[in-house]
Amino acid sequence: MSALPRRWMHSLGVAKRAALLASITGDDFDLLCAAALLHDVGYAPRLAHTGFHALDGARFLRDEHGSDARLMKLVANHSFALxxxxxxxxxxxxxxxFPQSSTESLTDALVWCDMTTTPDGEPTTTAERIAEICQRYGTHSLIGRFISRASPEIHKAARRIDEALATHPR
Known part of the structure; x- marks a missing residue:
């Protein structure tokens, strides 16, 4: 079993959410699914060198796997990690x-997948997910400050994906 079973359940849930976006991701569907599954890999204890999971995960994909540059950039920059x-x-x-990718729609898709999935891998809304993160970490913590700053952009990205899904049924 994983050292982080709840984080793994979240990652599996994020990958399930990615599967719902086939109609709007086209040729990038496999890339999105890979990024969804790997977006939190940097939380693994043996990879946590800086304590910043997005950077640690992308470095792992680069240094130990020579992964695709687009995959590394998505993992490094997921959910407004900057x-x-x-x-x-x-x-x-x-x-x-890992400079941000110019593929806004794919970046938005990963935000939507991540920020509409609970820590236990279940679907949720962006508002509920942001509230859960603030409650879990505290609003004045580093993560609380980050998520508060990112929340307007998270909501905008999710709306763009919801609109794309409305015009491209599954």
């Missing part, structure tokens, strides 16, 4: 090693 990197004093590291 704002968390800033809170941690790691923004320049993240930006220089």
């Amino acid at each position: 704002l968390e990197a800033e809170e941690r004093g790691l923004r320049s590291d993240l930006e220089s090693e």
